[in-house]
Amino acid sequence: MTVYDFDEPIDRHGTDSLKFDRAESRHRSADLLSLWVADMDFRAPQPAIDALVERSRHGIFGYTEPGDAYYAAVGNWMETRHNWHVEPEWFVHTPGIVGALALCVQAFTRPGDAVLVQQPVYYPFSEVIADNGRTVANAALVYGNGRYEIDFEAFERTLTEYGAKLFLLCNPHNPGGRVWTAEELRRLGEICNAHDVLVVSDEIHMDFAQPGFAHTAYASLGRKFADRCVVCTSAGKTFNLAGLQTSNIIVPNPQLRRTLRAQVSKSGYSQPNTMGVVATQACYEHGGEWLDQLKAYLAGNIELVESHLGTTAPELKVMRPESTYLVWVDARELGLYGKDLVRFIEDEAGLWLDCGDMFGKDGDGFIRINVATQRAYLQKALDQLIAAVERRRVRG
Numbered sequence: 001m002t003v004y005d006f007d008e009p010i011d012r013h014g015t016d017s018l019k020f021d022r023a024e025s026r027h028r029s030a031d032l033l034s035l036w037v038a039d040m041d042f043r044a045p046q047p048a049i050d051a052l053v054e055r056s057r058h059g060i061f062g063y064t065e066p067g068d069a070y071y072a073a074v075g076n077w078m079e080t081r082h083n084w085h086v087e088p089e090w091f092v093h094t095p096g097i098v099g100a101l102a103l104c105v106q107a108f109t110r111p112g113d114a115v116l117v118q119q120p121v122y123y124p125f126s127e128v129i130a131d132n133g134r135t136v137a138n139a140a141l142v143y144g145n146g147r148y149e150i151d152f153e154a155f156e157r158t159l160t161e162y163g164a165k166l167f168l169l170c171n172p173h174n175p176g177g178r179v180w181t182a183e184e185l186r187r188l189g190e191i192c193n194a195h196d197v198l199v200v201s202d203e204i205h206m207d208f209a210q211p212g213f214a215h216t217a218y219a220s221l222g223r224k225f226a227d228r229c230v231v232c233t234s235a236g237k238t239f240n241l242a243g244l245q246t247s248n249i250i251v252p253n254p255q256l257r258r259t260l261r262a263q264v265s266k267s268g269y270s271q272p273n274t275m276g277v278v279a280t281q282a283c284y285e286h287g288g289e290w291l292d293q294l295k296a297y298l299a300g301n302i303e304l305v306e307s308h309l310g311t312t313a314p315e316l317k318v319m320r321p322e323s324t325y326l327v328w329v330d331a332r333e334l335g336l337y338g339k340d341l342v343r344f345i346e347d348e349a350g351l352w353l354d355c356g357d358m359f360g361k362d363g364d365g366f367i368r369i370n371v372a373t374q375r376a377y378l379q380k381a382l383d384q385l386i387a388a389v390e391r392r393r394v395r396g
């Protein structure tokens with residue numbers, strides 16, 4: 001068995017990394033510790049690196065279309081890890097999941113239509129809706145008992161008030177880290193089916209469920225749910241391949257699939273990224289051991305955030321994620337919102353984080369910490385955050 005060392009420091013500067021090389025072009029100080037965008041500071045599994053090196057040595061990077069082995073690798077992963085059977089003909093390829101969400105909005109709604117989301121939620125959800133001239137209908141999540149819950153009545157009320165046509169579901173939830181249970185998903189699905197609302201389930205974080213939680217692929221709930229959905233998956237988050245911009249959008253219903261494929265064609269996209277195909281296949285074939293070790297490491301990092309902030313900065317309430325490597329922290333006791341919170345995090349704590357209201361007004365006053373980094377780096381970031389909170393406490 002290969003033992004992976006996730007503590008090994010890896011300098012990502014000088015790689016055109018969005019997280020480490022683009023602070024200044026985004027009007028931030030270059031010396032902030034960076035724990036914002038959701039990629040990881042770990043190398044991808046060795047079998048994927050080996051497959052990419054081998055393909056690089058071949059030296060020809062012509063158009064590529066995934067073959068049987070690719071679909072078998074993804075299918076086997078979904079079957080064994082998620083108890084979800086997918087057929088090779090169900091796949092639609094897009095360059096990444098945000099692109100797929102935008103294409104779904106374009107394919108399945110008209111300008112002016114309402115699209116449902118549950119804020120606070122990953123901000124590109126509302127961006128792809130608004131940027132395409134549709135209306136954001138927010139059925140906000142309810143925060144109680146340290147985690148987000150769904151108010152099903154409010155969900156149905158919002159859906160009917162706006163006459164929504166589409167629901168962008170974040171499953172599991174970013175930023176709150178909830179693993180929606182099969183029961184919760186079924187209830188949402190029943191409401192959507194009753195009102196003829198199509199469900200687009202973004203499952204990019206599907207592989208990070210912590211012990212005691214199990215991811216449910218929306219389409220695995222049964223035929224009537226599978227028939228009215230699009231499930232967005234990719235190896236991007238699971239194996240840290242985000243920059244390869246390769247995704248597997250699974251659409252069991254042939255009519256919906258045709259509609260989505262037509263929209264993809266209209267955008268001018270045809271074959272997926274060669275290196276993305278190579279890496280995705282290698283990861284799904286051989287990356288299981290790496291992922292299991294990674295998840296144990298991430299659990300340790302989550303534990304560190306919880307214990308460290310819990311004992312020294314009671315103003316910050318950690319929402320323990322059930323999945324994802326993103327920790328959502330309720331910082332409202334600091335009394336800082338919007339730009340003031342961002343200024344505090346950057347100027348006082350020296351951190352680059354995604355903060356609050358970019359996830360929708362329901363997220364204002366919260367901060368999100370990406371813990372997929374070396375523990376020593378995370379520790380340093382937490383120390384800076386705690387010191388800033390202590391200084392603010394002393395100032396009164």
Ligand SMILES: Cc1ncc(COP(=O)(O)O)c(C=O)c1O
Pocket residue numbers: 037038095096097098099122170174202204205234236242245246247
């Ligand atoms: C819920 C969710 N969906 C999609 C993405 C991005 O996907 P992609 O890079 O494939 O567009 C992210 C990245 O943070 C995410 O958290």
